[in-house]
Amino acid sequence: MPNETFTGRKVVGGFALGLAILAVMGWVSYQTTLRLVELGSERNRAHLIVEHLQELFSELQDAETGERGFVITGDERYLEPYLFALKGIEQTFQDLRGLGAHDPALQRRLDSLTALAKEKLDELRQLVDVRRSKGFQAALLLVQTGQGKRTMDAIRAAMDEVKSEQNAVVARRNMEVQATESRTIAVILFGSLLSVAVVALATLLINRDLANRKRAEQFLRQSEEKFRTLFNSIDEGFCIIELLFDANSKAVDYRFLETNTSFEKQTGIAHAQGKTMREIAPQHEEHWFEMYGKIALTGEAVRFENEAAQLHRWYDVYAFRIGEPKQGKVAILFSDITLRKRTEEEMQTLNRDLQKQTVELAAVNRELEAFSYSVSHDLRAPLRSIDGFSLALLEDYSDVVDEAGKDFLQRVRSATQRMSQLIDDLIDLSRVSRVQICHDTVSLTALAKSIARELQTSETDREVEFAIAEDLNAKGDENLLRIVLENLLRNAWKFSSKRSAARIELAALGPEDGRQIYVVRDNGAGFDMEYAGNLFSPFQRLHSAAEFKGTGVGLATVQRIIHRHGGRVWAEAQVGQGASFFFTL
Amino acid sequence: MTDESILLVEDNPDDELLTLRAMKQNKIANVIVVARDGAEALDYLFGTGAYAGRESSPLPGLILLDLKLPKVDGLEVLRRLRDDKRTKLIPVVILTSSKEEQDRLSGYQLGCNSYVRKPVDFTAFVEATGHLGMYWLVINEPPPRRV
Numbered sequence: 001m002p003n004e005t006f007t008g009r010k011v012v013g014g015f016a017l018g019l020a021i022l023a024v025m026g027w028v029s030y031q032t033t034l035r036l037v038e039l040g041s042e043r044n045r046a047h048l049i050v051e052h053l054q055e056l057f058s059e060l061q062d063a064e065t066g067e068r069g070f071v072i073t074g075d076e077r078y079l080e081p082y083l084f085a086l087k088g089i090e091q092t093f094q095d096l097r098g099l100g101a102h103d104p105a106l107q108r109r110l111d112s113l114t115a116l117a118k119e120k121l122d123e124l125r126q127l128v129d130v131r132r133s134k135g136f137q138a139a140l141l142l143v144q145t146g147q148g149k150r151t152m153d154a155i156r157a158a159m160d161e162v163k164s165e166q167n168a169v170v171a172r173r174n175m176e177v178q179a180t181e182s183r184t185i186a187v188i189l190f191g192s193l194l195s196v197a198v199v200a201l202a203t204l205l206i207n208r209d210l211a212n213r214k215r216a217e218q219f220l221r222q223s224e225e226k227f228r229t230l231f232n233s234i235d236e237g238f239c240i241i242e243l244l245f246d247a248n249s250k251a252v253d254y255r256f257l258e259t260n261t262s263f264e265k266q267t268g269i270a271h272a273q274g275k276t277m278r279e280i281a282p283q284h285e286e287h288w289f290e291m292y293g294k295i296a297l298t299g300e301a302v303r304f305e306n307e308a309a310q311l312h313r314w315y316d317v318y319a320f321r322i323g324e325p326k327q328g329k330v331a332i333l334f335s336d337i338t339l340r341k342r343t344e345e346e347m348q349t350l351n352r353d354l355q356k357q358t359v360e361l362a363a364v365n366r367e368l369e370a371f372s373y374s375v376s377h378d379l380r381a382p383l384r385s386i387d388g389f390s391l392a393l394l395e396d397y398s399d400v401v402d403e404a405g406k407d408f409l410q411r412v413r414s415a416t417q418r419m420s421q422l423i424d425d426l427i428d429l430s431r432v433s434r435v436q437i438c439h440d441t442v443s444l445t446a447l448a449k450s451i452a453r454e455l456q457t458s459e460t461d462r463e464v465e466f467a468i469a470e471d472l473n474a475k476g477d478e479n480l481l482r483i484v485l486e487n488l489l490r491n492a493w494k495f496s497s498k499r500s501a502a503r504i505e506l507a508a509l510g511p512e513d514g515r516q517i518y519v520v521r522d523n524g525a526g527f528d529m530e531y532a533g534n535l536f537s538p539f540q541r542l543h544s545a546a547e548f549k550g551t552g553v554g555l556a557t558v559q560r561i562i563h564r565h566g567g568r569v570w571a572e573a574q575v576g577q578g579a580s581f582f583f584t585l
Numbered sequence: 586m587t588d589e590s591i592l593l594v595e596d597n598p599d600d601e602l603l604t605l606r607a608m609k610q611n612k613i614a615n616v617i618v619v620a621r622d623g624a625e626a627l628d629y630l631f632g633t634g635a636y637a638g639r640e641s642s643p644l645p646g647l648i649l650l651d652l653k654l655p656k657v658d659g660l661e662v663l664r665r666l667r668d669d670k671r672t673k674l675i676p677v678v679i680l681t682s683s684k685e686e687q688d689r690l691s692g693y694q695l696g697c698n699s700y701v702r703k704p705v706d707f708t709a710f711v712e713a714t715g716h717l718g719m720y721w722l723v724i725n726e727p728p729p730r731r732v
Contacts, residue, residue: 385599388707420705
């Protein structure tokens with residue numbers, strides 16, 4: 001992961017940088033310290049030089065003082081400091097000797113100083129010797145030459161020169177020391193801060209890296225949890241298998257590496273993990289091993305349905321290879337579709353039966369069609385003959401036939417008319433059951449008005465008031481609904497023929513159970529509700545043929561049509577008050 | 586009134602008799618030729634078979650055609666005579682007892698000029714025949730003849 005190595009490099013770099021800075025600082029400190037030491041020693045040296053010079057001078061002075069004292073008093077005791085100083089001076093000369101080694105000019109001056117000092121000593125010795133040997137006066141004369149004083153002055157001057165020079169050196173060195181010290185402090189401070197900064201940065205980065213890792217771990221943990229939950233909560237069985245191949249690379253068995261909770265539910269196999277399929281079901285079909293082997297080898301994902309006979313189940317399986325190809329691991333997601341398969345088989349059987357029945361039904365319907373057709377054609381012809389020839393008889397042989405005979409012939413004719421009507425009604429009734437219903441929006445108002453017009457024109461001398469509600473629309477077959485209204489309105493027309501102010505009404509009433517109720521009302525003869533049970537049965541009549549003509553088929557037809565539309569039909573009436581016929585669509 | 590013949594194609598002898606009677610009662614004097622099945626009708630019209638050698642003219646000025654006929658069915662007769670140049674334009678009135686919509690539809694599709702249902706009531710039948718005769722033989726102008 002690039003992020004990690006980048007951070008790692010940064011951290012290593014940071015530490016390296018920190019170390020480098022520390023090293024540099026160390027080196028700088030070391031150098032500075034060396035320098036300081038050097039400066040210090042130089043300063044010390046300068047001090048030493050001055051000190052030694054002072055010492056020399058004071059020793060010279062001591063010696064001079066001693067000498068002077070002796071010169072004045074002649075007392076040997078006054079020579080003590082002189083002798084003492086002499087001893088010291090030797091040491092001082094030695095001390096001074098190394099101190100000018102670094103500076104040839106200084107060395108020369110020191111050497112000349114030493115030489116002068118030695119000169120002075122010689123002078124003093126000379127004076128001492130002279131005093132001792134020649135007495136006070138001679139010594140005084142020597143002193144008065146001023147040589148001693150001149151030498152001393154020269155020494156003093158030379159010493160002052162050196163002293164001031166060395167003091168300057170000291171002052172310079174002091175300044176340098178200070179500067180060096182400040183510089184060092186600055187460097188150390190800066191270096192420390194930098195180191196701290198670098199270390200801080202490195203720490204920050206490490207922390208961030210740790211935080212990232214922690215987050216990643218958490219995420220991984222959550223993901224693992226999610227996966228586990230999913231794994232064990234799904235309804236489908238899920239397992240990971242490892243294919244076992246024989247020497248010829250043919251898949252002969254597989255071992256279950258992991259199974260989810262639903263595995264047992266779907267297969268009926270408990271504790272499959274670790275076992276191989278052949279252990280569990282020795283008669284497991286070859287095709288399963290072949291299929292999984294192929295998936296393990298080719299890496300193709302496959303979806304299929306198949307039967308596991310030994311388990312008595314059918315499965316819908318989705319299997320795919322996981323991991324490295326040579327691992328031979330396959331993941332299988334599957335569900336038990338045994339029930340569905342059985343249901344499918346049953347459905348197929350049912351469908352076949354249904355188709356057979358439909359074919360038979362179609363055949364029956366065709367037979368019925370043919371029958372109705374021949375009935376409508378063939379039965380009518382003889383009727384025509386009967387009627388026709390009866391009339392012919394009446395007409396051509398009226399002089400030979402008596403009244404009774406004429407009456408008979410008339411009855412024959414009426415009977416044939418009735419039979420014809422009956423045939424027509426029966427044809428209609430049968431057609432109602434056979435015909436396909438079209439579901440259109442039909443205007444009942446329009447149909448009713450057209451039928452009303454037909455009725456009016458058929459008997460122009462009757463005056464009947466038609467109250468047909470506007471905008472009555474219904475969903476159904478137009479032809480069949482026309483037959484319904486024809487029958488109902490014709491009935492109303494027929495049964496109100498004896499009333500002078502006849503009124504026939506078609507209206508819609510409120511809906512019942514979501515279906516619209518319609519009513520055809522008349523104020524004609526009505527009927528006795530007690531006998532109304534048979535109202536809609538074919539051929540049942542509540543009035544004699546003498547009162548009102550009719551075949552008794554009309555209402556049966558109406559009922560059949562309404563029922564085919566999923567509706568209901570019923571009637572209410574009172575004798576002499578009229579009848580109301582209700583129907584829903 | 587034209588003096589052209591009328592071809593009545595009817596297999597039922599009773600119906601034949603009654604139709605002729607109705608024509609007479611309506612004072613229709615045209616010659617009425619009767620064919621008793623579809624084949625005979627076609628033979629007559631095209632001068633084939635039993636009527637071979639008959640002069641193909643004059644052809645009838647009106648054909649009354651029943652539908653259910655033996656040998657060759659009425660609709661087939663109609664189809665054939667509408668296919669032939671000679672008989673294409675002759676007015677054909679289908680006279681049948683069938684109420685079937687399919688027959689009506691086929692009849693018009695094949696080119697009949699009118700479709701009349703034979704009523705059972707003979708009086709009504711006479712009346713209908715009278716109307717038919719009046720209309721097709723008097724009021725209606727037949728197609729022009731090509732002699």
